[in-house]
Amino acid sequence: MCGIIGVTGVPDAARVAYLGLYSLQHRGQESGGMVAVDGEGVARSHRGMGL
Template structure:
């Protein structure tokens, strides 16, 4: 049982996602994480162990600019409760502008 939120097309999406994670905290209290993507396609992430309010402060949210964000709270049903298992996991990020592709 975990909590997941996605936000798109919103200025300062990480702050909106943070509020969503806070309201979903009952779905997972072991760890929390956010990935935000800015207009240039640069993805930044932060994750940590504990409650949402313990993992994210003003300085962390300020370092996650962008208008797209995804967040996750974890309640482990498999795997141990360690930072390596906290999500979302950002690996091999590649940005592609799809305007006009479809």
């Protein structure tokens, strides 16, 4: 199984994203990743194997 969370337009987006990812950590344990859009509109991604 997998889990997806999206955060937009929230002043404390990093905290909300952290809490969302924390609550989903038991799902998709084979791999995980994150995409964030910076202030210039450039999408940056990170992914890896395991938790």
